[in-house]
Amino acid sequence: MLTYYLFYFVIGLIFGSFANVCIYRIPNDKSVIRPPSSCPSCGERIKWFDNIPLLSFILLKGKCRGCRAQISLRYPLVELLCGIIFLLLAYRFAFEPVLFVYMLFALVLVIISFIDYDYKVIPDFLSAILLLSALSFSVFNYQLGFDFKSRALNSLIGAITASGSLYLLGYAGTKIFKKEAMGDGDVKLMAGVGALLGWQKSLQTLLLASVIGAAFGIYLISSGKINKKDYLPFGPFLSLAAFINFFLPEFWI
Numbered sequence: 001m002l003t004y005y006l007f008y009f010v011i012g013l014i015f016g017s018f019a020n021v022c023i024y025r026i027p028n029d030k031s032v033i034r035p036p037s038s039c040p041s042c043g044e045r046i047k048w049f050d051n052i053p054l055l056s057f058i059l060l061k062g063k064c065r066g067c068r069a070q071i072s073l074r075y076p077l078v079e080l081l082c083g084i085i086f087l088l089l090a091y092r093f094a095f096e097p098v099l100f101v102y103m104l105f106a107l108v109l110v111i112i113s114f115i116d117y118d119y120k121v122i123p124d125f126l127s128a129i130l131l132l133s134a135l136s137f138s139v140f141n142y143q144l145g146f147d148f149k150s151r152a153l154n155s156l157i158g159a160i161t162a163s164g165s166l167y168l169l170g171y172a173g174t175k176i177f178k179k180e181a182m183g184d185g186d187v188k189l190m191a192g193v194g195a196l197l198g199w200q201k202s203l204q205t206l207l208l209a210s211v212i213g214a215a216f217g218i219y220l221i222s223s224g225k226i227n228k229k230d231y232l233p234f235g236p237f238l239s240l241a242a243f244i245n246f247f248l249p250e251f252w253i
């Protein structure tokens with residue numbers, strides 16, 4: 001059992017390393033496959049033995065081997081985060097084929113969260129990956145219903161409910177606050193989340209994301225870290241709330 005969990009933790013670390021590349025390159029329209037990673041300071045190619053998730057950062061004490069420039073602590077943290085996420089998913093969906101869909105989903109959510117945090121934008125094709133994988137897998141997703149038909153239906157209704165209600169929320173918010181309250185990137189993201197989780201859990205996700213987002217926003221404003229007028233990206237909160245809902249039962253809200 002320990003080997004099983006260790007295996008998924010290590011797989012998570014490796015995909016976390018890939019997530020770092022995606023977070024860094026996708027917003028700049030660069031390929032995530034080539035060229036191999038290099039140091040942002042000196043441009044030196046990073047050798048494979050210096051590119052081992054988590055370990056290399058610790059061994060190099062967070063510095064580039066060539067120029068000794070500081071490497072952002074975020075890289076090992078994203079790797080660790082993905083390791084922990086894969087571990088939790090392996091526990092939740094042990095030996096079930098759905099595990100791989102949830103792993104893909106969680107990984108894309110991590111990438112989306114950091115890109116949204118950095119650039120306040122959610123790339124459409126990432127949301128499309130979520131929607132397409134969730135829809136095409138829906139008939140096998142026993143979490144959505146008892147038979148093929150009800151699963152596919154719940155997935156479709158989930159996508160529409162989730163994105164539709166977020167769109168309406170954003171529309172109402174824009175009218176009330178007289179400024180854009182919700183990006184359409186969030187609406188597209190929720191379509192995929194709804195298709196994976198079904199309509200009930202996607203409403204739970206919206207509710208939970210709003211609570212976490214509001215609490216975090218109040219904390220940031222009251223501690224003076226951001227201004228009331230600043231825009232707080234919603235994608236990370238939606239992603240976190242969706243992930244928590246992977247583990248929650250359906251409550252009748």
Ligand SMILES: [Zn+2]
Binds near residue numbers: 041068
């Ligand atoms: Zn360097």
